[in-house]
Amino acid sequence: MAYRDRILDLRKDRRFKYILIFKNHGEAAGASLEHTHSQLIALPVVPKRVREEVDGARAHYNFKERCIFCDIIRQETEKSARLIAENQAFAVLAPFAPRFPFEIWIIPKMHQCAFEESQKPEFEQLAPILKDMLSRLDRVLEWPAYNYIIHTAPIGESTEDYYHWHLEIMPKLTKVAGFEWGTGFYINPTPPEESAKFLREAAQPPAAPTDALQKGGLEPA
Amino acid sequence: MAYRDRILDLRKDRRFKYILIFKNHGEAAGASLEHTHSQLIALPVVPKRVREEVDGARAHYNFKERCIFCDIIRQETEKSARLIAENQAFAVLAPFAPRFPFEIWIIPKMHQCAFEESQKPEFEQLAPILKDMLSRLDRVLEWPAYNYIIHTAPIGESTEDYYHWHLEIMPKLTKVAGFEWGTGFYINPTPPEESAKFLREAAQPPAAPTDALQKGGLEPA
Numbered sequence: 001m002a003y004r005d006r007i008l009d010l011r012k013d014r015r016f017k018y019i020l021i022f023k024n025h026g027e028a029a030g031a032s033l034e035h036t037h038s039q040l041i042a043l044p045v046v047p048k049r050v051r052e053e054v055d056g057a058r059a060h061y062n063f064k065e066r067c068i069f070c071d072i073i074r075q076e077t078e079k080s081a082r083l084i085a086e087n088q089a090f091a092v093l094a095p096f097a098p099r100f101p102f103e104i105w106i107i108p109k110m111h112q113c114a115f116e117e118s119q120k121p122e123f124e125q126l127a128p129i130l131k132d133m134l135s136r137l138d139r140v141l142e143w144p145a146y147n148y149i150i151h152t153a154p155i156g157e158s159t160e161d162y163y164h165w166h167l168e169i170m171p172k173l174t175k176v177a178g179f180e181w182g183t184g185f186y187i188n189p190t191p192p193e194e195s196a197k198f199l200r201e202a203a204q205p206p207a208a209p210t211d212a213l214q215k216g217g218l219e220p221a
Numbered sequence: 222m223a224y225r226d227r228i229l230d231l232r233k234d235r236r237f238k239y240i241l242i243f244k245n246h247g248e249a250a251g252a253s254l255e256h257t258h259s260q261l262i263a264l265p266v267v268p269k270r271v272r273e274e275v276d277g278a279r280a281h282y283n284f285k286e287r288c289i290f291c292d293i294i295r296q297e298t299e300k301s302a303r304l305i306a307e308n309q310a311f312a313v314l315a316p317f318a319p320r321f322p323f324e325i326w327i328i329p330k331m332h333q334c335a336f337e338e339s340q341k342p343e344f345e346q347l348a349p350i351l352k353d354m355l356s357r358l359d360r361v362l363e364w365p366a367y368n369y370i371i372h373t374a375p376i377g378e379s380t381e382d383y384y385h386w387h388l389e390i391m392p393k394l395t396k397v398a399g400f401e402w403g404t405g406f407y408i409n410p411t412p413p414e415e416s417a418k419f420l421r422e423a424a425q426p427p428a429a430p431t432d433a434l435q436k437g438g439l440e441p442a
Contacts, residue, residue: 022399030398039399047404147399176397177251178243178260178368183268 001123003150006040007116011155016042018050018154021115026145028172046154053151054163061162069164070111072096082192084199085132089125092133094192094199101190102141104133104169104199113163115152130167136202137171145172222344224371227261228337232376237263239271239375242336247366249393267375274372275384282383290385291332293317303413305420306353310346313354315413315420322411323362325354325390325420334374334384351388357423358392366393 007019023038024031046054060068076083076093084104085092092106106129108122130148137144152165180186228240244259245252267275281289297304297314305325306313313327327350329343351369358365373386401407 020400020403022403024398028396030396030401032398041400043404047406049403049405052405147402149399149403151403170402175249175251177245177253178370179241179262180251181368181391182241182243182270182370182372183264184270184273185268 001127003038003040004116004118004123010040010042011116013042015044016155018043018046019152020047021150021152023146023148025147026143026172028145029147029170031145046157050151050154054154054157054159057162057164058159067111067162067164069107069166073107073109082196084136084196085129085203087125087129089121090129092129094196096192098188098190098192098195099186100170101173101188102137102144102171102195102199103188103192104137105166106130106133106169107164107166111164113153113160113165115150115165118165126167132204133169133199135204136199137169139202140198141171141173146170147172222347224259224261225337225339225344231261231263232337234263236265237376239264239267240373241268242371242373244369246368247364247393249366250368252366267378271372271375275375275378275380278383278385279380288332288383288385290328290387294328294330303417305357305417306350306424308346308350310342311350313350315417317413319409319411319413319416320407321391322394322409323358323365323392323416323420324409324413325358326387327351327354327390328385328387332385334381334386336371336373336386339386347388353425354390354420356425357420358390360423361419362392362394367391368393 003021007021010016010019020041020043021038022041023036025036057068060066060071064071072093072095073091077086077091082094082096083091084094086109089110090106090108092104095103095105106126108118110119110122112118112122134146137146146169148167148169150165150167153159153163174188176186224242228242231237231240241262241264242259243262244257246257278289281287281292285292293314293316294312298307298312303315303317304312305315307330310331311327311329313325316324316326327347329339329347331340331343333339333343355367358367367390369388369390371386371388374380374384395409397407
């Protein structure tokens with residue numbers, strides 16, 4: 001995968017402490033170019049949001065001696081109200097406390113802190129499941145603007161026990177306004193169980209066999 | 222002032238830990254109603270962003286034994302490159318590290334942690350200087366969308382030594398996209414010295430005396 005190769009190369013440059021990969025799609029998500037594109041930015045510091053997430057994961061690990069993302073996968077695949085889809089390598093779910101309606105997390109089932117250290121099955125199965133999720137969003141929400149961000153480990157920190165890379169998709173249906181700026185809290189009118197249900201049901205049905213169509217007695221278009 | 226009276230009343234309710242006052246103006250700022258309006262929300266917790274700012278102010282106080290906002294006022298009114306305006310009670314400036322182009326802070330010169338504890342001169346002089354700033358933004362940026370937020374002390378905490386209430390205006394000219402979501406860092410192409418200069422020069426000139434106009438030899442419109 002192109003992302004991985006670029007990261008592995010940039011990682012050699014000791015100035016960089018974090019490599020961020022993201023995509024902005026649609027005007028409301030801040031896309032600056034008309035054609036679809038993703039971006040990679042190498043940073044000389046670990047960003048504030050990443051620090052918070054990594055520190056949070058470490059706090060959970062120190063308390064429970066387990067990875068919080070592994071815990072989330074176990075809990076969500078058992079209970080399934082917020083589970084949207086899964087394949088051999090990934091679980092896809094609506095997080096327990098989404099900031100935005102229809103927020104989606106794609107988490108590798110294999111514990112791995114760094115995206116670029118993933119193995120072949122992960123890389124082979126990420127693209128199709130991501131594409132599937134984006135096309136479900138298009139079907140359910142009629143081509144929404146969205147951002148997705150790969151959350152991966154900072155470079156050169158020993159986070160392998162407690163951090164777990166994943167990808168977050170954030171559709172931009174609501175506007176961030178004074179309340180969110182003033183508090184850091186997000187008002188989200190859509191419960192994750194509801195968005196998960198819509199997205200589960202938006203799975204592309206397998207192509208109907210020809211004779212079923214004929215028996216259905218539909219008029220040709 | 223209506224804000225103060227509502228806060229003083231809500232403060233009596235011991236469930237509330239923070240009272241947030243803000244305004245969303247224009248669609249890009251997330252305004253939900255067409256007519257201009259501000260909002261007050263009483264919260265049972267101290268919001269994350271407020272906690273960060275209050276903790277930051279305390280850290281500065283512990284280190285320097287001075288209020289950081291008093292330090293900012295002293296430094297900015299001496300150097301003046303980022304000073305936009307002042308009156309007896311308030312200094313208005315473009316902050317040193319603005320998140321957004323044309324971000325404006327209105328800070329009371331009198332050290333006071335809580336907005337609602339301010340005295341008559343503050344309340345009398347806030348409305349005109351806020352109105353002046355918003356109309357300068359309209360002139361310079363042609364009626365931009367904006368949010369403003371009153372940053373005030375949490376209820377029932379002893380922040381009076383180190384916290385200092387103020388009002389922040391954030392015009393919404395740029396879009397928040399994947400980079401900002403992924404990092405918590407903000408890309409701002411406009412240096413504060415430049416926006417301060419534009420906003421200083423946008424001061425409404427005093428009305429020209431009638432005879433100056435006559436001597437100017439202008440054609441009647």
